[in-house]
Amino acid sequence: xxxxxxxxxxxxxxxxxxxxxxxxxxxxxxxxxxxxxxxxxxxxxxxxxxxxxxxxxxxxxxxxxxxxxxxxxxxxxxxxxxxxxxxx
Numbered sequence: 001x002x003x004x005x006x007x008x009x010x011x012x013x014x015x016x017x018x019x020x021x022x023x024x025x026x027x028x029x030x031x032x033x034x035x036x037x038x039x040x041x042x043x044x045x046x047x048x049x050x051x052x053x054x055x056x057x058x059x060x061x062x063x064x065x066x067x068x069x070x071x072x073x074x075x076x077x078x079x080x081x082x083x084x085x086x087x088x
Contacts, residue, residue, distance in 0.1 A: 004060035006067065008050035008076060011043035017076050018046065019067050021060040025051060049080045 005025045009018045009032060018040050022028035029048050035041040054060040067076070 001055075004054045004057050005051050006054065006060050006063045007048060008067075008080065009040065009046040010049045010080075011040070012045045012047060013043055016043060017049075017073070018043070019064055019076070021054075021057075021064040023057070050076075050083045 002023055004021060004023050005028075006019070006021045007025060007028070009020070009029065010016070011018075018032070018037075020028065025048075029046070031037065032040045032046050033044055035044065040046055052063065054063060067079070070076070
């Protein structure tokens with residue numbers, strides 16, 4: 001079974017966030033850090049600070065869109081903080 005991921009990267013350079021979705025999280029994060037994404041290439045290095053899994057790409061795209069529509073650093077900070085509490 002293939003899973004899809006919604007993920008949030010944070011720039012270690014300026015603290016900004018990037019929200020995306022993929023079916024291979026490890027490769028996608030590596031590609032961001034290698035400069036293969038126009039938006040994040042100037043923000044490197046990037047660290048993975050949040051992810052969630054979905055069973056379908058459409059679910060992942062919908063969730064990515066939902067997070068982006070918040071247009072809120074506070075909302076993303078809350079996601080990241082709550083995720084860190086659960087994963088630690």
